[in-house]
Amino acid sequence: MTLPPVARAALRAFIVLNAIILLVTYATLLERKFAARMQSRIGPYYVGRPHGWLQPIADALKLMLKEDVVPAAADRGVYNLAPVVFLVPCMLIFATIPFAPELGVADLNIGVLFFLAVSSLEIVGLFMGGWGSNNKYALLSAMRAVNQIISYDLPFVFAALVPVLLAGSLQMSAIVAAQQGLWFVFYPVIGQLAFVAYLVATLAAENRVPFDILEAESELVAGFRVEYSGMKFALIQLGEYAHMLGTSFLGALLFLGGWLGPGPAWLGPLWFLAKAVLVFLVVTWVRWSFVRIRVDQILAISWKLLLPATLVLLLATGFVVATRGAGGG
């Protein structure tokens, strides 16, 4: 039986969406266990022995059952809409990621561009949440968020464009194909620098420590989501982790060769997942070993260091490609 193309795309999207939600739920468990190890703790243990494998499910259930509190002074429409506006782009970024050749929702010919464009849209939901809550902490956090996203999207895009230039294509599957000979992270000098720049910009784009000034528990309590509870809070959390996982997947795809790896072809998605988890763990590692830096210092790092550096890197890549031709090695 063959399905019409629209139905097939919808079915694929449904499967990917649910797989992502499951993955995100377990990414939280992974992070908690990893952090616990770093801090000489055990982490979740009792809910679902051994090692708390049911903990994420329990958390999700708990959040669903929580009372949904709306502040009296909140702008109700904006406040209620914000989590959804925040979540949708975070989920949409997975639309163009192929998990193996021909295994994905849509392998657009401008896949990377789509990813970068959509992932910046989360800021709209974030600002709506900060504004709609009518809370000073949330407002300050939303202001910081806009500052930070504007500053870090450029270096993020520039760093992501280096593999694009090297591969000569914006299509995700073509970029992976171009790494058949040599993963871009091993491309002499340019590859490593771009990967580091990508990781730093990712941290900022995902609002992770040391760039988590919008959440800033010790200053702004919880930042833009200080007034959210229950399922709305869960949606924001889900979006945040989905975004993080999405950028990890993109990093693995752009620099670490995606699904390429030894073994039969069906191992491809697993290789891809393993690489994405590796990137995710690096990000987590940074999170648990740094202090948060100040808003002006964050902006200084972006505008004075990261942006010029990535720009120069992009130019250098352009020269290399112009002289040696695109493609890995």
Add this chain to the structure above:
Amino acid sequence: MPDTQAKQVVELGYGGNERLMMNMGPQHPSSHGVFRMILTLEGETVVGVDAVIGYLHRCHEKLGETLTYVQYPSIASKTDYVAAMTSELAYVSAVEKIARIDVPKRAQYLRVIAAELQRIASHCLWLGTWCLDMGGALGGGATVFLYAIREREMVLDRFEELTGARLLYGFHQVGGTRYDVPPGWDTKVRETVDFIEQRIDEYEAMLEHNTFFRVRTQGVGVISRELAQDVGVSGPLIRGSGVNYDVRRAEPYSSYGDFDFVVPVETEGDCYARYRVRMVEFRQSIRIIRQALDGLPAGPISSRPGVKSVGQVRVPKGEGYARVEGARGEVGCYIISDGSPKPYRMKWRGASFSNLAVLPHIVPGHKVADVVAIMGSVDPVFGEVDR
């Protein structure tokens, strides 16, 4: 600052015409208890601070007048509950001064060991919570917090073996100490301080080589030498501002003159300088503990008999002030006695209270994120501020 004095607002030439008033506390993750700061913000920059205290006021000084000299030492620990040994010591020292009671050498050494272990425990908690302030509860700071708490736990275990309590000890009594060391305790203390000494090296490696940690602390919250002396801060704050002042050195009590130690002084006056002072104090405390354990004399632990009744200690008419160097600075206790078993009047000089007074002078001009970093570097305990 007196009430009549207007709040200090720093003019920064801000073009906009709106200022944001933001309440930080009394319920706030990094208010270190219940402290309320009303911040006036221009964008992210703080231009004015109103500090409101008193949310933890428990009438401690009045309480001291209703309890006898035997009863109060175990309550005294509740003023500064993070360094409980300090305030107990200040109280009994004041009583001993009025009554001219001698304290046996062994008790003096035990008091020193307790005080220095307490300093280590208190500084552990400070380091953890301060990093928590800068890193966030889920951020990098939580890692240091959990490490520091782990070390503090070891000290608390030693205190538990000594007194049976982990937070509020009741270890001191007028004329000496209530408990002698249990068998094998000194070996365990030595192991503990050896272990902690290694860990301090680890913290320093982890923090001082971290550029982000340095940019967050260096040049932030500078207290000038003059300001420190005018406001009357003490402890690590004044030593971080280039003043070599330590009660243990300036007015040695409880045989501190017997020990060889260094009073760390840094001249920059910023958060990093205060951090450095405390890190050196860790090591110096360990040094003093080792010397005290080595030279611990035999003999009685108290010049007075053990506690039998609440009215047992009688003090002649008179008044006395005793001060000790606590983890946060100079802790003083002033007692006026009318000859009855209870003091006529008692007054605390809390180190945190005086240290906190410096906040409105140094916070304006900094960003919101720096407020919590500065606040953490002052290391206030609100039990002691409000009493």
